[in-house]
Amino acid sequence: MRSTRRGLLIGLSSLAAAAATLVTARARAARFYxxxxxxxxxxxxFRDPYGAxxxxxxxxxxxxxxxxxxxWPDRAPSxxxxxxPPRVEGTGLRIAYVGxxxxxxxxxxxxxxxxxxxxxxxxxxxxxxxxxxxxxxxPFEDLPPIDxxxxxxGHYDHLDxxxxxxxxxxxxxxxxxxxxxxxxxxxxxxxxxAEAYDWHDRVELxxxxxxxxxPLRHWSARGVLDRNKTLWAGFVLETPAxxxxxxxxxxxxxxxxxxxxxxRYGPFRLAILPIGAYEPRWFMxxxxxxxxxxxxxxxxxxxxxxxxxxxxxxxxxxxxxxxxVRDLAAACRAAEIGAEVFRVLKPGEVWAL
Numbered sequence: 188m189r190s191t192r193r194g195l196l197i198g199l200s201s202l203a204a205a206a207a208t209l210v211t212a213r214a215r216a217a218r219f220y221x222x223x224x225x226x227x228x229x230x231x232x233f234r235d236p237y238g239a240x241x242x243x244x245x246x247x248x249x250x251x252x253x254x255x256x257x258x259w260p261d262r263a264p265s266x267x268x269x270x271x272p273p274r275v276e277g278t279g280l281r282i283a284y285v286g287x288x289x290x291x292x293x294x295x296x297x298x299x300x301x302x303x304x305x306x307x308x309x310x311x312x313x314x315x316x317x318x319x320x321x322x323x324x325x326p327f328e329d330l331p332p333i334d335x336x337x338x339x340x341g342h343y344d345h346l347d348x349x350x351x352x353x354x355x356x357x358x359x360x361x362x363x364x365x366x367x368x369x370x371x372x373x374x375x376x377x378x379x380x381a382e383a384y385d386w387h388d389r390v391e392l393x394x395x396x397x398x399x400x401x402p403l404r405h406w407s408a409r410g411v412l413d414r415n416k417t418l419w420a421g422f423v424l425e426t427p428a429x430x431x432x433x434x435x436x437x438x439x440x441x442x443x444x445x446x447x448x449x450x451r452y453g454p455f456r457l458a459i460l461p462i463g464a465y466e467p468r469w470f471m472x473x474x475x476x477x478x479x480x481x482x483x484x485x486x487x488x489x490x491x492x493x494x495x496x497x498x499x500x501x502x503x504x505x506x507x508x509x510x511x512v513r514d515l516a517a518a519c520r521a522a523e524i525g526a527e528v529f530r531v532l533k534p535g536e537v538w539a540l
Contacts, residue, residue, distance in 0.1 A: 219413070220367035220383070220416070233415045233416075238405070239438070239473040240406075241408070256505025256507075262320055262321070265321050265536075269324050271291060271293060271298075274293065274331065275296070276295070280426060281294070281537060282494065284535070285324045286304075286321060287501055288339075288345055289304050289305075292424070295394070297335065298333050299333075299424075301336075302338060302435060304345070305327050309501045310343055311343065311409065317502055320508070325535070333354055334361065335362075336362045337364070339421065340407050346364075348375040348376065351381075355378045361382065362379055362382065364384075365383065365386075366384065367416060369381035385418070386400055396426055399423040399452060400421070400422060401420060401423055402444055402447070403419060403436070404440050421448070429457065429540075430454065431456065434461060436475060437475075437476060445488040448488050453488065453490075454489060456540070457490055457491065457493070458488050458490035459493070460485060461498075465478075466504050471504060475497075475504075479514065482524065485524070485529060499533070512531050515529070515531065
């Protein structure tokens with residue numbers, strides 16, 4: 188057992204070193220962000236003044252040395268496949284779940300993707316790293332014309348440069364992202380052409396449609412040498428069908444960020460909230476909510492409805508593949524919230540509001 192664990196640590200250290208080399212090479216081509224100081228940028232790194240610093244490398248090695256958790260199946264295919272219409276006009280709102288943290292939102296004649304990941308792995312490498320256990324719920328070739336892409340932050344399960352390159356070549360969408368992530372994309376493919384914005388910046392996308400980047404309790408990195416060099420954010424979408432509050436990754440903390448969003452940007456018709464990648468709690472608590480905290484965040488932000496994401500596609504942490512959905516159902520029962528109010532979709536399923 189000791190030799191196995193020692194071999195695992197050596198292998199993970201080698202992988203981390205390779206990732207660091209990759210990120211360092213890209214960092215030479217991209218300075219990430221140079222801009223004015225603020226309460227969340229000190230001239231070098233970003234931080235959430237109401238959050239917590241990311242875990243140390245020592246904590247990461249400690250988790251890697253003891254992890255394993257519940258096994259996942261090699262494949263867990265969804266029975267659904269969506270082939271969306273070209274457009275949804277007017278006040279209609281159609282949300283298709285692609286998988287993990289990826290959505291297609293159609294409203295006001297506009298097609299918008301959030302955190303699109305069509306790659307096989309959420310990793311800097313094509314041969315190792317978390318591998319998807321189900322296919323994207325929309326085949327790439329069946330996407331409608333994509334007008335806008337929102338990328339919440341730089342972690343590989345949210346910022347997939349290969350998918351963004353495919354979208355740039357096929358659709359030429361406008362790409363909206365927090366500060367610094369545009370440099371990451373440009374270093375990979377200048378054709379992506381992302382626009383970078385700060386927290387609380389509002390961007391008009393089309394008549395009757397706008398997005399505002401909002402703070403969350405999280406962090407960013409694509410390796411071990413670029414921690415918090417780029418910003419992370421959630422999104423408030425103003426649509427003819429109502430306001431959508433999209434939370435990409437976030438710890439719960441004391442709930443301040445969710446009440447802040449309610450008071451500053453509500454009321455919300457829908458909150459899209461993460462429910463997975465939460466074990467072990469000693470490591471994940473500050474960056475990922477568990478399902479019970481997601482229910483509390485739903486109550487804090489005051490939305491009418493909620494939709495779950497960030498589960499069931501990539502094994503990133505220690506919980507079982509079905510634990511987020513099971514634990515969410517228990518938390519909703521305890522809070523007397525019906526399954527039709529806080530919904531869970533499988534990849535390829537659609538919610539039309």
